[in-house]
Amino acid sequence: MSQHHLVIGAGPVGRHVAALLVERGDRVTVGTRSGRDTGLRGVEHVALDAADPEALSRAAEHVAVLYNCANPGDYTQWERTWPPLAASMLTAAERAGAVYAVTGNLYPYGPVTGPMHAGLPDAATDHKGVLRARLWADALAAHRAGRVRAVEVRGSDYLGPGIGPNGHVTRVLPAALRGEPVTMIGRTDLPHTFTDVLDVARALVAAADDDTALGRTWIVPSNPPRSQRQALTDVLAAAGHAPVRVRSLPGGALRALGLVSPMLRELADLRYQWTAPYVVDDTETRARFDLEPTPWDEVCRRTVDGVTA
Numbered sequence: 359m360s361q362h363h364l365v366i367g368a369g370p371v372g373r374h375v376a377a378l379l380v381e382r383g384d385r386v387t388v389g390t391r392s393g394r395d396t397g398l399r400g401v402e403h404v405a406l407d408a409a410d411p412e413a414l415s416r417a418a419e420h421v422a423v424l425y426n427c428a429n430p431g432d433y434t435q436w437e438r439t440w441p442p443l444a445a446s447m448l449t450a451a452e453r454a455g456a457v458y459a460v461t462g463n464l465y466p467y468g469p470v471t472g473p474m475h476a477g478l479p480d481a482a483t484d485h486k487g488v489l490r491a492r493l494w495a496d497a498l499a500a501h502r503a504g505r506v507r508a509v510e511v512r513g514s515d516y517l518g519p520g521i522g523p524n525g526h527v528t529r530v531l532p533a534a535l536r537g538e539p540v541t542m543i544g545r546t547d548l549p550h551t552f553t554d555v556l557d558v559a560r561a562l563v564a565a566a567d568d569d570t571a572l573g574r575t576w577i578v579p580s581n582p583p584r585s586q587r588q589a590l591t592d593v594l595a596a597a598g599h600a601p602v603r604v605r606s607l608p609g610g611a612l613r614a615l616g617l618v619s620p621m622l623r624e625l626a627d628l629r630y631q632w633t634a635p636y637v638v639d640d641t642e643t644r645a646r647f648d649l650e651p652t653p654w655d656e657v658c659r660r661t662v663d664g665v666t667a
Contacts, residue, residue: 360383360384361384361385361421361422362384362386362387362422363384363385363387363421363422363423364386364389364417364418364421364423364424364425364456365379365386365388365389365427366388366389366390366408366414366424366425366426366427366428367388367389367390367425367426367427367428367429367461368388368390368396369427369520370516370518370519370520370521370664371427371429371461371555371558371562372388372427373520374556374558374559374560375425375427375559375563376396377401378559378560380398380399380401386401386402387401387402387403388401388402389403389406389408389414389417390403390405390406391407392405404417408428408447409442409443409446410446411446411449414446414447414450415453417450418450418451418456419453419454420454421454421456422457423457423458423566424447424450424451424454424456424458425459425562426444426447426458426459426460427461428447428461429524430443433624434621434623434624436486437485440489441489445496448496448497448500448506448508451506452505452506457507457508457566457572458497458506458507458508459508459511459562459563460494460497460508460509460510461510461511461558461562462490462510462512462513462575463490463513464514464636464638465482465486465487465490465491465628466480466482466487466491466512467479467480467481467487468481468483468487468630473639474512474577474636474639475577475638475639475640475642476512476574476575476577476642476643480494484627484628485627486624486627486628487628494510497510498574501572501573502573507573508572509566509571509574509575509576510575511558511561511565511575511577511578511643512577512578513561513578513580514552514580514636514637515550515551515552515553516552516554516555516558517552517553517554517589517593517658517660517661518555518556518657518660518661519660519661520664521555521661521664522664522665526542526543526586527552527586527589527590527661528664530542531593531594531661531662531665532665533602534590534599535594535597535599535666537599538602539604540602540603540604540605541604541605541607542586542587542590542605542606542632543606543607543612543625543632544586544606544607544608544609544612544629544631544633545585545586545633546585546606547585548585548586548632548634548635548636549583549584549585549636550583550584550586550635551580551583551636552581552583553578553651554580554581554651554652554657556652556660557578557579557649558578560649561579561643561649564647564649571646571647576642576643576646577638577639577640577643578638578640578643579650579651580651581652581653581654581657582654583635583637587604590604592658593658593661593662596661596662597662597666609626609629609633612625612629613629
């Protein structure tokens with residue numbers, strides 16, 4: 359039976375969620391501040407301020423699932439933009455009686471000494487990790503109180519189309535495609551998990567569909583870890599390009615540059631992700647939803663296509 363879904367955000371995850379839902383025959387509305395057309399056939403579009411609970415509640419009336427695929431544009435202003443946005447979505451989902459499906463990330467775990475899995479506590483101490491952990495804790499508390507049905511999926515650094523300069527590989531990919539040397543943050547030789555945005559969408563839809571999967575987080579199925587250098591080299595190979603020289607920006611230099619760059623100051627707080635192995639254990643998610651990650655060669659091709667299209 360066809361259902362109505364509201365997707366907040368038209369970034370790479372939101373677009374993939376909308377496409378998956380329309381493809382299976384559901385009605386889908388994508389809400390953004392501008393209401394711009396995503397170009398996805400069969401998708402409705404609405405202009406709204408998702409941080410306004412009244413406007414969002416009107417848009418979410420009678421929907422089965424409210425998907426939080428938002429990505430506030432200014433990374434340096436998360437403390438200002440995320441709390442009202444997340445609170446509004448939680449309120450709208452509660453009023454609609456909808457499942458609240460959240461696109462999360464790995465920040466809440468903070469520094470780790472082994473693979474990240476859903477059973478780990480949210481132990482971050484940096485401000486971005488603490489913020490993301492608190493937003494999920496609010497949703498989980500509402501779920502446990504019976505006010506809403508909530509679930510969150512967590513992926514690692516994104517690959518795939520539409521990521522642009524927000525991705526650690528895609529940020530340097532245009533220069534690398536021109537054969538220029540590039541600089542990547544931290545150690546470039548350590549194992550690191552990369553997650554395709556399509557796989558984030560697939561896991562989010564699967565979790566939202568399963569009432570027994572709600573009330574917890576799930577790790578997005580991802581390919582075996584590669585180093586930053588290897589991931590970039592593989593993406594270049596998918597475009598028929600040779601490897602380029604990869605320089606490393608150490609933590610000390612990142613902190614120093616952060617004195618004059620707000621964006622780099624934010625990244626300096628997360629440098630632990632690039633100074634030790636940063637990998638996930640997605641075994642439970644794969645088994646529960648019968649999901650496998652997009653094959654690595656295809657991930658690399660999709661990433662190149664997203665940059666060169």
